[in-house]
Amino acid sequence: MRLLPSKVISPKVGRAAVDRYISGIGLGLLLLGAGCRGLRAERQTHALSTARQWSLRGSDFLQQEKYGDAENLFAEALRHSQADERAHWGMAEVLWEQGDEDQAIAHMEQAAVISGANPRGANPDLIVRLGEMAFARGDYAGALKQADAALSSQRDHGGGWALRGKVLQHQSDWEGAKFSFHRALAAQEHYPEVQIALAEIYQTSGRPQRALATLDAMMDAVQEDEVSSTAWLLRGQAFADLGQQRDAKLCLRQASLNATDEECELLLKVAEKQIDFGELAEARVCLGRALRHDPNNQNARRIQEQLDLSFQSFTSKSSLIGFELPTP
Template identity: 35%
Template sequence: MKVSSLRAVLLLVSLIALSSCGCRAIRRFGESRQSIAARRLSGQGFQAMHDGKWDIAETLFSDALDVSKTDDRAHWGLAEAYWNRGEKELAVNQMEQAVRLSAGDPKFVGRLGEMYLNLGRMSDADQQSQIALRATRNSADAWRLRGDCLRAAGNEAEALAAYHRALALQPDFPQVQLQAAEIYGSQQRFDRLLATLDRLQDNVGVEKTPARADVLQGIAMRQLERPEEARRCLVRATKKDPQDPYSHLELATLEMQQGNLHEANLALSMAMTIDPEAAHANGWMDGFRAEQERIARDTQRLGQPIDQLR
């Protein structure tokens, strides 16, 4: 009788255990189906984002999170959608969740760092850049973020070293090449600036090179006393980005230095139309007037008319 009772108890315990395992298996199966559905919606969202259909992408990412709150890719995608429409704080919140749910995926950490940097949250951005590098020192993107943080903090020498590490890992990296060229320009290392941007142009083509690269090339050519090449670069920049006042101001500076006052006036007038404050910032107008006065003194004895800057 005792043996029979013991067998009954063991059978009951076994049934309870099997029932418990079965419930967990059912739950896991349900969660798995939810996860798969959420991932599918996220994938559709990224495709819509790639196609420039941001509203549709945002809806798909939101739907994915309705299915599964733990889909890190959906949080990332929704962050990008919010960022695209200017809801930057909401974007950061979603990106923080993506980082947490992915257990610190370096790609997500780096993107969060970029967002922090854009918002001026320097300490947070710097922290994310170091976390990303600790996770993967062979990532060009992580070194780029580190360089961006160092440059924003005013440490150009270390920033340039970080950019060099990024380019060693990924030689054709337009964003990094452009940042390195900016630093070379501030250091007046114009030959290195031109060599860096020549490689960029060789990789993406002259027409697809960012307008800022053309401006930097124009400045370097002007400093190296190659005015015709400088003019071609700056004119190309004004055509690529007509609403950038600084390309017009650099062109005005070149024309002024070459004694072409009419052309300088045209370029300056265009810059003033786009952004009146830009022409007065950093002493641009004072520099133009000083250069005009110098040219006037040099040419007055020849009786040539001098156009007045506005």
Template identity: 35%
Template structure:
């Protein structure tokens, strides 16, 4: 009886054993899979972390080199600056400051195409930072790409309406297109933001000169510091003031300003020819001759090409008008 019971085990015992074994197997398999998945996750996290650390080190190194390049550029050491910015880009191509810096270095040595390429990259990496966009627009403008320059100006203005640089770019584009009204408005907006912009005042004065608004021209020129030493005044201020005064029938004052312009720029012949023109209109052929002679010493081709040589006196005429003169002939004769 006993042996029979041993041979005839309960019908569900084997099933329970198999179920237990299956559960154990699945548990072991799951544990192994989980462990492998965990290892893979840790490995992946570690790789990303290492990558970020490496990228961060490169970024820091590139920015340090860019700062050194910027300092060299400010000190006028352009070759050193270009090398430092180039080293920064070797470390990381994603440093917008390095692209901007090397663009300025290329621009300084006249490689405009490379300068523009790097400035375009700087604009892209900076997320279209308005000042960089405006600088790119200036480069386009100077190289004759007026449409591109104006487009960049509008983009920059949409991001920053308080930058005088951007308003000046807008004014330059409109002036180039012959729209003096819009150009004038842009220049005045730039001055409202930064009143000491000498170059912008000169641009406004030049627009008034072109339109023959001489009273407004003189009022604009009066904005230059009246207490300042005349020797520090831009030559263009004296030239434009002289033209305005002459047009307003004040030749004596006009001659004084043309003389100051000639004194400030020892290579300029135009102020002297303006004086010669006034002297001829007043009937003083000898004073006109002296002015033309001095102009010829500075720029003989200009005097010849513009026909002023025909108004010079012969040696005999000079002696007749000025007995103290030696009679030496003009370099144009």
């Protein structure tokens, strides 16, 4: 039997086949890698979605000031995904309320970093909150830095201008503070915190009429029972400077009614002004509340001596005209 010669494969054809084989393997590996990355991305997306559901529930509890429940829910959210901006924000707020300031700031910083990955840029609200935390800790340079960072992200951000004004007011830069507060009001017309701060600047700089106008604009937008004790005190001081004692007394009385016992310094300011107006019984009530909250307050002791002298003086004058003052 005659054997047919075997088919000879040329070297050139062989190399082409090998190249196609290798290319096929490479393509397969690429497709496999892409599939793995896609699967991993899908898992991450699912984890983030789950985390956001937990953090949304945590936000509800945080709003209700149920900090223990909120902390558990935010922790669960972060267990699912460290990329949940809301979970870091919520955990920061809970820890801040619990007094763990360092960890609170760390979580708020992480929330701001995550928000920075957004195509629209970092969330200025988170940056401002970081600045407010810095201000509360006495880090005024840090607070100013965060205010400027927020304004770089969004130039007309009311909170950024408000924080900037707050820092400058603390540093006695009255003009800079007024400019910042006015920019904040341009961005947000009704802004009680800013309006009160602005009124304080006008009042301390000898412009009580402008202080009243600022407070009136604020009070026109709220119910009377929503007005803070600080606003009532400022109105009382402004009316007093304008010589309108009747209105001043009414405002001081309202400031006392709205104040909590924890507002010790405000109560002392009210008492001191009431002594000036001769409303000694009302002053004693305010002073008593302040002393119950802080028995060792030196300012309160000074006002107590002032009040005692005023009672003695009033008693002496009353006895001269045959009128006996009831024992307080």
